[in-house]
Amino acid sequence: MSEIRYESPKTLKAAVALLAGASGQARVLAGGTDLLIQMRAGRVSPGLLVDVKGIAEMTAIVAEKGGFRFGAAATCMELVEHAAFAQAWPGVTDAVKLIGSVQVKGRASVGGNLCNASPAADSVPALIAAGALARIVGPRGKRDVNVEDIPTGPGKTSLAEGELVASFFLPRRPARSGDAYLRFTPRTEMDIAVVGAGVNLTLDAKGVCKQARVSLGAVAERALLVPEAAAALIGSKVDEAALQRLAAAVSAACRPIADKRGTIEFRIEVAGVLARRAAGIALERARGNS
């Protein structure tokens, strides 16, 4: 019967001090929709829980440099109900909407979704495709890191001892930009991605794709950024041929495992299908944002 110390600091500095000073295993608690379940199942037994929901910077959603900064512990429901955010980043919003039920989203956070480091996390490929930066705060101060550089494998991140993800920054969007995220699940809801694909692209005035980012979930040990897939779109009008090249590049980048949620062949094939479909949705959205 182990004892658990629970703290709810009001500042980032206090949170970092608690995490860095912990003698045993310390965990950041936001919504707890992953952590509490893992604790009940006996998979983790932290001695210290640092509840970050009382830290203003970690729960706010604010405009910054024409883009958005949102706290890592802001709830998914707050994010999906933020009209301006949803308008600017429909793909990220679609991904966040897929995390659990409405009730779960009322507790769960994007920061938790990232730091839980499941390869199948829905918001992560969408954030990577969006070019999101994570602000990491730790004993040595703060740093901004690309989201794709944070998860390193199932349950593992690049965060150092005492560090936490405080917020995310999504940059100002150029005109004619659109993003989309699709996942495959056997059920329509309350499920975990067998494959996830996020696409973010920007068109020039002639409708030619000038920027693109493509990210995949659940086809490797972590969410992947796939530059080869983006290259298939850049310079094209995102026509059928480009989409076929995209699908091929995506399938080539997959290195999935076979598990209870899907086979290797299925994941590789469907990743290409979803990336193609997501690119089609992103294209429509970009055309609508001229």
Next chain:
Amino acid sequence: MDAKVIKPEAEGRDDNALKIVGTSPVRPDGVPKVTGLARYGADFALPGMLWGAILRSPHAHARIRAIDTSKAGSLTGVKAVITSADFPEQKYEFVGPERVAINFWHMTRNVMAREKVLYEGHAVAAVAATSKAIAEAALRLIEVDYEPLPHVIDVDAAMQPDAPLLFEDMITRGVEPPPKNASNISKRTELNLGDVDAGFAAADEIVEMSFKTAPVHQGYIEPHACLARFDAKGQGEIWAASQGHFVVRAFTARLLNMNIGDVLVHPAEIGGGFGGKTVIYVEPLAAALSRKCGHPVKIMMSREDVFKSTGPTSGSSMTVKIGARKDGTLVAADGLFKFQAGAFPGSPVMNATMCGFAPYNIPNVRSVGYDVVCNRPKSAAYRAPGSPISAFAVESVMDALAAKLGMDPLKFRLMNACKTGTPTAWGPKHAHDGYAETVKALLAHPAYAAPLGKNQGRGFASGFWFNNGGESSATVHVNEDGTVVVATGSMDIGGSRASMAIMAAETLGIAYDDVRAIVADTASIGYTHVTGGSRVTFATGIAVVEACRKVIAELCARAAMIWKLEPGEVIWENGCARPADAAAGKLEPMPLKAIAAKRALTGGPIGAEASVNAGGAAPGFATELCDVEVDPETGGVKILRFIVAQDVGRAIHRSYVEGQMEGGAVQGIGWALNEEYIYDDAGRLLNAGFLDYRIPVASDLPMIETVLVEVPNPNHPYGAKGVGEVNIVPAMAAVANAINNAIGRRLTELPMSPPKVLAAIHSGQK
């Protein structure tokens, strides 16, 4: 006393004469359930209560060399530790009807492993402690010395001669002469009608296919939970959610070597059962712990416990062959059904062999079943146990045969439909109509000929289920204000309190709201068999109506006394006593309420009990239509439309009948598309939770459409037939036939999950 009673439900059964039967009043247990006041198995507590916890096997198959509980027993806060040594040995014998035979030697080993653990999650010890945390900590102190053994999961593998044996001395029953060697095959059954070989020789077209189905869990939302206590006189009391508290009483008393009268079981509200709560798991353990330490003990399973250690229905491997003449007349059918029983014998394979071909008039039938043990949790009943499994095979073959004959699949079924007098493979002739009517209902439905779009397909399938009658008890008491209490021994799992109140109100001629229906504990009412086999509305309904008739006779006698008439001179009509003969005087009809008010002056409380062993249950038939759309690039299957046409006899509570039909279809769709147990190489279950054991969610489904076909059962006062089960029977085949129609490939293995569907599509492209 032989009062003349006018029965509103009497012969002729004019629907217009029925006032309450067939309506949809609010269930009496509805508000407590939605407001959280209803008490389920886990909601009971007593002063001094301890928490029980169960140590479960990490191995799929292992010999138990020794169990050392001394450290756990000496942990502060631990009050009792039990193992199989705390339960008496049981005689090895199969008892009860063959289809559902029970062997207590197996049952005691299933609730607590003895010589061996036979599946991951098999209980090996249990503790009771002053807190949940202490109980959990105590489990970690129990030392079990296991000798791991090779295991077998799949039914075909378990039947191989070199398969690891769960029981080293088990000789297959039903084979003459008995085999010399032990095997995992517990039993072989065979049904024969006519001459199968001659039948196939006369066939113009024959289709033969093999199938595999996955075991699926009932998926009830409420995990098993109970509270047990013993008093100073050695009597035990149990609060538990089950589908039959009399069965919990009988099984628990037997496993604890107690008199049945020394066990009292209180029925808790139940959060779903679907057959899975007709057996016991935690009850004897909580009772044994309580008996050992003298404190009340509560045990609650987790969802993981439910998946790993309670019974799903069987997985199967089947081959079915059906032959027909060119004109579509069926001439022969041959079925081979191999079922996983789980760790102990007793799969529903015999039901499967009986039900599969039952909807059809086939002169020559052979149906062979094998009951096979393997290292999985022991199978338990699940909604029409066995029948949906064989129906998946038979109805897939019927669909393929219709296509081969160039016939419409519904018209093909209709021309071969069974009716009263059609022989069955197991002997007796069908005694009821109803099947053809379900087929006709879909033929007449607008959906039958509705156009389909790209990647879409339509499938049909039918099913049969016996439906049970059996033992039930009811009491009806008239309160002093004219309201009525109806008590039965039937656990209410599908709205039966509402149905009982409807039948009582209809019979007595009073308002539905004047009847309060309750479920009585095992000491307060006569024996009542489980809420299962779609038997309650039929059998317990008969008991309620009989008790009401006795009450009516008494009410008439009381009125006669008040009027100074002979009892035979008063009849009951529209909720009132009145003189049988208008010439008896100008007496105003006397309502139930007025008679109740004078009960003390006319002889005291008015009430009656009826206990029945109801025969004459009519079977259930259902035919279903499924429209799907298949994503050709992912193999995802979307159910666009699903229609259940079911013979319900007569709906007592209309919307709850519809609810049963919708629920059965949804469970069948889950079985068809996604539900399966996934094991690792060591025989450990990888998806013991609702995240990865995928029952459908609401957004996966269209509104299930229902067509109530009403061919009344003459053996029930209001014509009721069991409605709870047959709706699941055709569902998987209906989905499979629709997918075949959409993609031109027939899937023969459940679940038809996206990777399998996508692979089937690709196989068609090569």
